[in-house]
Amino acid sequence: MEIKYLPVTDLKPYENNPRINDNAVEIVASSIAEFGFKVPVVLDADNVVVCGHTRLKAAKLLGIDKIPCVIAKDLSDEQIKAFRLVDNKTQELAEWDWSIIFDELDLIQSIDMNKMGFEQFLDDDKGQLKERKLGSGEEIDLDSFADEKFEQVCPCCGFRFND
Secondary structure (H helix, E strand, O other): OOOOEEEHHEOOOOOOOOOOOOHHHHHHHHHHHHOOOOOEEOOOOOOOOOOOHHHHHHHHOOOOOOEEEEOOOOOHHHHHHHHHHHHHHHHHHHHOHHHHHHHHHOOOOOHHHHHHOOOOOOOOOOOOOOOOOOOOOOOOOOOHOOOOOEEEEEEEOOOOOOO
């Protein structure tokens, strides 16, 4: 796999990208700012984004001129279309292991995980965990999540619940 650093101005978002990603851009930008650009954007031969639309938007938000890219020369047009969908779909299928997430967050002391999308688990004032061992059999104080939005999107029609 060859990684090329290309100007963001040369990259073209896929015009029919079915993923609505604007809510994730700031979190991805925070991740890139903290850890660097660790996952390349995948492009087709014409520099159209196959995977990495959110990373591209985050790079623009951060004012990054060049980002790491991989050209998917080995894929047919049909494979590119399928890969574009599969890459996003697999993220929906993954779940958190609630018996582990709080222990892992507890070990992170000097990085603001609120900026990384974990604010629902952390107390805004101190960065301390709101609840311990969610999913371990202990009762959950649902009132502590009352202000949270848990958006769900119907995979068939795209209807947004709790938006």
